[in-house]
Amino acid sequence: MSKGIFITLEGGEGSGKTTMIARLSNYLEERNISYLVTREPGGIEIAEKIRSIILDPEHTAMDARTEALLYAAARRQHLVEKVIPALEEGLIVLCDRFVDSSLAYQGYARGIGVEEIRSINLFATEDITPNVTIYFDVDPEIGFARIAANQEREVNRLDLENRLFHDKVRAGYLKLVENEPERIKMIDASLSPDEVFCSLIANLECVLKDI
Numbered sequence: 001m002s003k004g005i006f007i008t009l010e011g012g013e014g015s016g017k018t019t020m021i022a023r024l025s026n027y028l029e030e031r032n033i034s035y036l037v038t039r040e041p042g043g044i045e046i047a048e049k050i051r052s053i054i055l056d057p058e059h060t061a062m063d064a065r066t067e068a069l070l071y072a073a074a075r076r077q078h079l080v081e082k083v084i085p086a087l088e089e090g091l092i093v094l095c096d097r098f099v100d101s102s103l104a105y106q107g108y109a110r111g112i113g114v115e116e117i118r119s120i121n122l123f124a125t126e127d128i129t130p131n132v133t134i135y136f137d138v139d140p141e142i143g144f145a146r147i148a149a150n151q152e153r154e155v156n157r158l159d160l161e162n163r164l165f166h167d168k169v170r171a172g173y174l175k176l177v178e179n180e181p182e183r184i185k186m187i188d189a190s191l192s193p194d195e196v197f198c199s200l201i202a203n204l205e206c207v208l209k210d211i
Helices: 017-030 045-055 064-088 099-109 114-125 140-149 163-179 193-208
Strands: 005-011 035-039 092-096 132-137 184-188
Touching (some): 005 017, 005 064, 017 035, 064 099
Parallel strands (some): 035 092
């Protein structure tokens, strides 16, 4: 369907995705490669409004299934309004989070069930799958130490969850990597930024080599 390349970046809180996306953007610009950077939930007006509802720290009463459905709704609008058109134009799309986040956070950590979340998102995405997904793996303790040191980062509702929840998120991601090693590439995000970036580029060679 698409002429472009769909790359998603995943990881727990404080895994360094935002930093690596910025560096990857610079890397592509230096090589005159056309790309688009976006995020989930968000990326377009409707999805950003849904994001504000989902991540509002005051919305602690939100039901887990409500949360999952809101993510899927934001994802659908984001896809049809921004991601699919960009891919059809032949762009590389760099997306901060996609379906794997819902599988790890709501499917595993919330305990809704991976197949239940997969079914919701199959409806939302019409089975659109990234060409490659990079998972930045880091111990939640390290991730939250980074968040505490970054005064510019937003504090969202997921940051208020306990350590057990975030351990489950990580376990969920590791299970996804185990199940789909061809698509999902894992990087040790506890390493230095330069080491992480070198590993990122190495893992993307398979999709960037022909550009």
